[in-house]
Amino acid sequence: MGKTITEKIFDAHRVDNPAGDIQVIRLDAVFCHEITTPVAINDLVARGKDRVFDPSKIKAVIDHVTPAKDSKTAEQGKIIRDWARRHGIKDFFDIGRNGVCHALFPEKGFVRPGYTVIMGDSHTCTHGAFGAFAAGVGTTDLEVGILKGVCAFKAPRTLKVEVTGSLPAGVYAKDVILALIGELGVNGATNKVIEFTGPVIESMSMESRMTLCNMAIEAGGTCGVCYPDAVTVDYLWPFIEKDYPSKEAALADYSQWISDADAEYDGTMTLDVSGLSPMMTFGYKPDQVKPVSEMEGTPVDQVYIGSCTNGRIEDLRVAAAVLKGGRIADTVRGVVSPATPEVYRMALAEGIIQIFMDAGFCVTNPTCGACLGMSNGVLAEGEVCAATTNRNFNGRMGKGGMVHLMSPATAAATALTGKISNSLLYTGKEASA
C-alpha cells in the first residue's frame, strides 16, 4: 500500500506514538507572532521553563498590529522582542523588516518540502504549498514546540482534490478555493489534510498555491498541501543553491515528498474549473459562497487588499491592472497593505504603488492590519468591506461589520464602482459606476 505525502512526512518525523493514532512528531520549524506567543512565553517563565529547543529553528515576527497601536500591543511586542533577544533567536522580524507571517517566512526560504512546521496561528496551513506539513496550533502546543521541538497530532487523513480544466481569464486561485469551501462546507475537511493536485495546480505559481493552501482551514482542514515540483525549486533556489549541484538534483530529492499512486485517501474529489466564474462570500461563514455576478451592485464602504491570503506581489499586480488609470468611487475607502517589505519594494519598482495612490488608495506598511479588525481599517457598525482576506466571521473586521471575501481583481473592480463588481479582466468590459 502506498503512502500520501503527509504520511511520508509523519513517518520521517515520528518520535513517539503515545496512544492509538496519536503521533508525536519532531518539528523542523516553529513560527511565532506577537499575538499568541507572549502568553506562551509568560506561561513558560511562570513554570520555570523559559527555554527554547533550538533558536535557529524558531522564527518570530511582529505582524498583527505593527507599529504598536496602544500600550497593550506595545507590551505584546516587547515580550516577544525581549524573548527573542534573550534566547538568541536571530530570525526575528521587527518593524521595518516585518510582514505578514505567512507571506514573510516563505519569502525568506524558511519552509522546505518535507518540513514539519507549527505556529500559533490557524493559517499556518499556508506553508503546505511547499510540500510541507504545516499546522496551526494553540498556545499550549506552541509552548511545547518552543520548549521541546515536538508536537502531537492525530495521524491526519487526506482529502485529495484534483483541480482540472483551465482557469478562465480573470479567475484565480482565490475563486477556486472559495468554490471548494462552498462545496465542502466549513467542517468538510476537519482533521484532514487537503491535497491539491492536477494540471491547474501544476501550472500555478507558488503565490497562488499559497492562496489555496491558506484557506484549507476555512474548510476545517489541518493543512493544505501541494507536491513540490520545478516551480517550488525555482522559488526556493536562492536559498538552496548551496545544498544542491543543480535544480534537477533538488527536484530529484524533493520528489520523495509526493504521494504514491496507490496511496489511500479519505476521499477524493475533482473540481473542473473551466467554467468557474469569480466567487465571493455573502454571509458570516466562509462556505456561504456565490458567483460575484449574483451580488453585483451591492454597495460597499471599504475595500481591503492585503493579508496572508492575497497580499503578495502577484495579487497587487492583478489589482493594479484593474485599477490602472482609474479612480475609486467617492463612497469607498480603499486600503492596501503589501504583505511584506519585499512585496512593497517590488510594487514600488513596478509602479504599482503609484497606481494604487493615483486611484485613491491608502497604502499601509506591511501588517495584518484590517484583516483581523485590530488596526488599519476597522469597520463601524453596519459597514461593508470587500476584502481579499480569508475570514468573514461576524465582527472579524470590527463589531457589526460585514466582510465579503473575494479575489484581488474583484476587490479592485469593486473599489472603482463602490459596488460589488466583476473585473474587466473577467468580463473584458470596463466596470461602470
Place this chain on the structure above:
Amino acid sequence: MKSFDGKVAFLDRSDINTDEIIPARYLTEITKEALKPFLMEDLNMEGFHPASSFAGASVVVSRANFGCGSSREHAPWAFEVNGIYLVIAESFARIFRQNMFNCGMMAVELPKEDIDVLFSRFSGKETFVSVDLEKGLFVFKAGEDTLEIGFSVSEFDKSLVKAGGWVDFADKNY
C-alpha cells in the same frame, strides 16, 4: 485534575467560531483572567445573552463543528476563567478540541442522536451533569428527569486531563 460536574448551558447552533467565543479585539490581553467579562460577547443568537446565559454554568452543550476558526487558545481560556471546563458537542474543530485537552479541560463528542435528545429533553430546563471520567459516563439531571449517556475519551487525552495539561506531560516525556 479539574472537576467537570455542574450546571449545563445549551447553545443550539452549529459552527460556533472562536471569534464569537472571544473576539479578536481582546487578543491584546496577556492574562487569562482579563478575558473573563468578554466570553461570547459577539454571539448573536436568539435567547442568548452573554452576561446571563452562562450564569452558574460549568458545562456547555452545543451542536456540530464547535470552536471553528482561529487557533486562539484564548477561546478555551475564556471558558476556563468563567469556570466552564467541559464542552460537549456533536463535533469540534481540531485546534479548539486539542487546546481544551492541552489545558487539562475536556471537549467531548457525542453522536448527533444523543445531542438531539439532550436538546429536546433538557434545553430550557435547569440541568446538571455529573461526569465519571474513568467509567466514561455522563449523568444528566433536570428535576426528576435523569439520563445516562456513555462517552469515550482517548487514553492520551485522559492522561493530559490528569496531568493538568500538555506542557508538563511533554516536558517529562520528551
